[in-house]
Amino acid sequence: MTAARRKGLGPLVLIAPAAVLLGVFLVLPYLNIVVMSFRTPGQGTPYGPGFTTGNYTKFFADSFYLLQVANTLWIGLITTAICLVVGFPVAWQLARGAMRFRALAYGLVLSPLLVGIVIRSYGWTILLGNAGLINRTLTGMGLIDRPLPLMYNALGIVIALVHVFLPFMILPIMAAIQGVDPALESAARSLGASRFTAFRRIVLPLCTPGIQAGCILVFVLSLSAYVTPSLIGGLRVKTMAVTVVDALIDTFQWPWGSALALMLSVTGALCVVIFARLTRMKWKVARP
Amino acid sequence: MTEVSIERLTKTFGSARAVDCISIRIADGEFISLLGPSGCGKTTTLKMIAGFEEASEGAIRFDGKDVVNVPAEKRDIGMVFQNYALFPHMTVDQNLAFGLEMRKIAKPEMRERIAKVLDMVQLGGYSDRYPNQLSGGQQQRVALARALVIEPKILLLDEPLANLDAKLREEMRVFIRDLQRRVGITTVYVTHDQAEAMTMSDRVVVMFGGRIAQIGAPSDIYERPENLEVAQFVGQVNLVKGTITAAAGAGKSRVASVFGEVAVDSRTDHAPGATVTLSLRPEAIELKAAGQGGAQGKVTARYYSGSIIDYRIALDSGETLHVQTFPNIRIAEGDRVSVHAPADGFWLLGAAK
Numbered sequence: 081m082t083a084a085r086r087k088g089l090g091p092l093v094l095i096a097p098a099a100v101l102l103g104v105f106l107v108l109p110y111l112n113i114v115v116m117s118f119r120t121p122g123q124g125t126p127y128g129p130g131f132t133t134g135n136y137t138k139f140f141a142d143s144f145y146l147l148q149v150a151n152t153l154w155i156g157l158i159t160t161a162i163c164l165v166v167g168f169p170v171a172w173q174l175a176r177g178a179m180r181f182r183a184l185a186y187g188l189v190l191s192p193l194l195v196g197i198v199i200r201s202y203g204w205t206i207l208l209g210n211a212g213l214i215n216r217t218l219t220g221m222g223l224i225d226r227p228l229p230l231m232y233n234a235l236g237i238v239i240a241l242v243h244v245f246l247p248f249m250i251l252p253i254m255a256a257i258q259g260v261d262p263a264l265e266s267a268a269r270s271l272g273a274s275r276f277t278a279f280r281r282i283v284l285p286l287c288t289p290g291i292q293a294g295c296i297l298v299f300v301l302s303l304s305a306y307v308t309p310s311l312i313g314g315l316r317v318k319t320m321a322v323t324v325v326d327a328l329i330d331t332f333q334w335p336w337g338s339a340l341a342l343m344l345s346v347t348g349a350l351c352v353v354i355f356a357r358l359t360r361m362k363w364k365v366a367r368p
Numbered sequence: 369m370t371e372v373s374i375e376r377l378t379k380t381f382g383s384a385r386a387v388d389c390i391s392i393r394i395a396d397g398e399f400i401s402l403l404g405p406s407g408c409g410k411t412t413t414l415k416m417i418a419g420f421e422e423a424s425e426g427a428i429r430f431d432g433k434d435v436v437n438v439p440a441e442k443r444d445i446g447m448v449f450q451n452y453a454l455f456p457h458m459t460v461d462q463n464l465a466f467g468l469e470m471r472k473i474a475k476p477e478m479r480e481r482i483a484k485v486l487d488m489v490q491l492g493g494y495s496d497r498y499p500n501q502l503s504g505g506q507q508q509r510v511a512l513a514r515a516l517v518i519e520p521k522i523l524l525l526d527e528p529l530a531n532l533d534a535k536l537r538e539e540m541r542v543f544i545r546d547l548q549r550r551v552g553i554t555t556v557y558v559t560h561d562q563a564e565a566m567t568m569s570d571r572v573v574v575m576f577g578g579r580i581a582q583i584g585a586p587s588d589i590y591e592r593p594e595n596l597e598v599a600q601f602v603g604q605v606n607l608v609k610g611t612i613t614a615a616a617g618a619g620k621s622r623v624a625s626v627f628g629e630v631a632v633d634s635r636t637d638h639a640p641g642a643t644v645t646l647s648l649r650p651e652a653i654e655l656k657a658a659g660q661g662g663a664q665g666k667v668t669a670r671y672y673s674g675s676i677i678d679y680r681i682a683l684d685s686g687e688t689l690h691v692q693t694f695p696n697i698r699i700a701e702g703d704r705v706s707v708h709a710p711a712d713g714f715w716l717l718g719a720a721k
Contacts, residue, residue, distance in 0.1 A: 261451065261453060263449045263450075263451060263453040264453050264455060266418075266420050266440070266447070266449070266453065267447065267449060267453035267454075267455070267514075268455075268466065269419075269420070269439075269440040269441045270418060270440060270441070270445055270446065270447040270515070270524075271441075271466050271467030271470055271514070271518060272441050272442075272444075272467055272470030272471055272518065273441055273466070273470050274439075274441055277470070281466070282455055285457050286456065286457060
C-alpha cells in the first residue's frame with residue numbers, strides 16, 4: 081500500500097518545487113498585474129481607490145499607443161525574419177558541416193550571450209552612433225556626406241536584437257536539422273528531385289518544429305526586450321517594453337503601466353497563436 | 369533495361385584510395401553483389417553509381433553512356449537504403465507518389481502504378497499508413513516499392529537487410545531475389561554478409577581495401593576462391609600446408625599433405641617442391657571411427673546447432689581442423705577419429721595480391 085501511495089505521490093513531489101516557485105513568483109504577480117490594471121490612477125500614490133476600465137479605454141482611444149504596439153510587433157517580426165534568414169544557413173552548417181568548422185562556429189554562435197546586455201548594447205552604440213565607427217569610416221572614405229541614421233531608430237534596434245537573439249533561432253533549428261536523416265535527401269534525389277526540391281519537400285517540413293520554436297523564441301524575446309531598445313532606441317523610438325517601464329517606474333502609474341503590459345502580452349500571445357496555427361504541421365506522426 | 373559498365377573507377381579521399389581502379393561489367397537484368405568487410409569501398413562504389421559520390425577517375429556507363437557527370441536525380445536509378453530512408457511525414461502512398469510526381473506522371477497512371485507495386489510487395493492495404501506505423505520488414509518493402517514504382521534503369525540496394533532480425537532477413541532475401549527476377553531489373557546489391565550475397569546474386573564481386581579480389585558466380589567464389597582472403601571471407605575454411613610433388617595437367621597439381629598425396633584443382637601453376645596452402649571447407653571433411661585410414665586425431669570440441677554439428681579436431685600431426693557434419697553421426701568430445709578429405713574438397717590457394 082505504501083508503494084502504491086508513493087507511486088501516486090512521486091510525480092507530485094517532483095514537480096512541487098517548480099510549482100511553488102511558479103505559483104509564487106509568476107502566477108501571483110501576474111494576477112496582481114491583472115487586478116492592478118483595473119485600478120484607478122493615484123494622486124501621489126501608485127494607485128487610487130476603487131476599480132475602473134479607464135486604463136483600457138485610454139489605451140484604445142489613443143492611436144499613439146496602438147501605433148506603439150504595432151511598432152513593437154513590427155520590430156519583433158522583422159527581427160525574427162532576419163534571424164531566420166541569417167540563422168538557417170548557420171544552423172545547417174552546424175548540423176551538417178565538417179567537424180572542424182563546427183566547434184569554432186558553435187562558439188561564435190553562442191558568443192553574443194557571453195557578453196553582458198548593457199556592455200553589448202554600448203558596443204553597438206560605439207559602432208552605430210553618428211560619430212560611431214561605421215559612420216566615421218564611411219565619411220572618412222568619402223562615401224557619405226552626412227552620418228547614416230543607424231541609431232535612435234528602429235533599424236538600430238533591429239540590428240542589435242538580431243545580434244543577441246540569433247542563438248535562440250540557430251540552436252533549435254540546428255537540433256531539428258540534426259534530427260533529419262541525410263539519407264532522406266539522398267532518397268529524394270534518387271527519386272528524381274533536385275537538391276532544392278529535396279530540401280523544400282523533405283528537409284524543410286521535417287525541421288518545421290525547430291523553425292517554429294526558434295521563431296517563437298526570438299519573437300517573444302524581441303517583444304519583451306527592454307535594455308537594448310531603451311539604449312539604442314533612445315527617446316525617439318520606443319517599444320512597448322520601454323513605455324511600460326516608463327509608466328511603472330518613471331511616472332509611477334502602476335494601473336496604467338499594468339494595462340499596457342497586459343496589452344503587450346495579449347497581442348504577443350495572439351501573434352504566437354496565429355503563427356503556430358499557420359505553420360502547423362499538416363502531418364501527424366501517429367503512434368505505431 | 370540496362371547494362372552497366374564500370375571502368376577503372378577510382379575514388380580518392382585526400383591521399384586515401386577508397387575505391388582503387390575497379391572495373392565491372394553488369395549484364396542487363398543481372399543481380400550482382402558487392403561483398404566485403406566495412407571500409408572495402410563497396411558502399412562508395414554504390415554511391416558513385418547512384419551519383420551521391422563523385423568519381424575521382426574512371427567511367428560509369430549505363431547502356432554505353434557515361435553518367436559520371438549526370439547528377440543523381442537524372443540518372444534514373446531506384447535506391448534502397450540501409451535504414452530505409454522513408455519520408456516520415458508522408459504516408460506510404462505519398463512516399464511512392466514522390467518519384468512519380470518528380471517525373472510528372474498523370475494522376476490516374478500514378479494511382480495505377482502505385483497500386484500495382486504495392487500489390488507486388490504485398491502491402492495492398494497499407495497505403496494510408498505512416499512509416500512509423502509499419503514493422504521493419506514492411507518499411508523495407510515500402511522502400512523497395514518506392515524504388516521500383518518509378519521503373520528505374522537500375523536498382524541499387526545498400527545493405528537493405530542489415531537492420532532486420534535473422535528470420536526476417538532470410539525471408540526478405542528470397543523475397544527481393546524473386547521480385548528482382550520478376551521485374552528483370554539490373555541490380556547492384558551491397559552487403560557484408562557472404563550468405564546474403566551468395567543466396568541472392570548471379571555474380572558476387574568480393575572487395576578488399578578498395579580493390580576487387582574476385583568476381584564470379586557464388587559457387588565459384590566459394591569453391592574456387594582467388595586467394596586466402598577471399599576464402600576466409602566467404603565462409604569457414606581450414607588451411608592445410610602441402611608440398612607440390614608434380615603438375616597433374618588441366619589445372620591440377622599433385623600435392624602431398626597430412627591427408628596423403630592428392631590431385632588438387634588450382635588456378636595457378638606451381639613448380640614441384642613449392643610449399644603451398646590448400647583450403648579445405650569444413651563440410652567437405654568426413655569423420656570416421658579411429659583406425660579407419662586417413663589422418664588421425666581427437667575431438668576437442670563439439671557444437672550442436674540443429675541441422676549441423678561443428679567439431680574441432682586436433683590432428684596428431686599438430687593441425688587443428690574445423691569440421692561440419694550432419695547430426696546423424698555419433699562422435700563425442702574426446703573421441704579419437706579418422707579424418708578423411710576427398711580430393712575435390714581441396715583447393716589450391718593462390719598468394720594474396
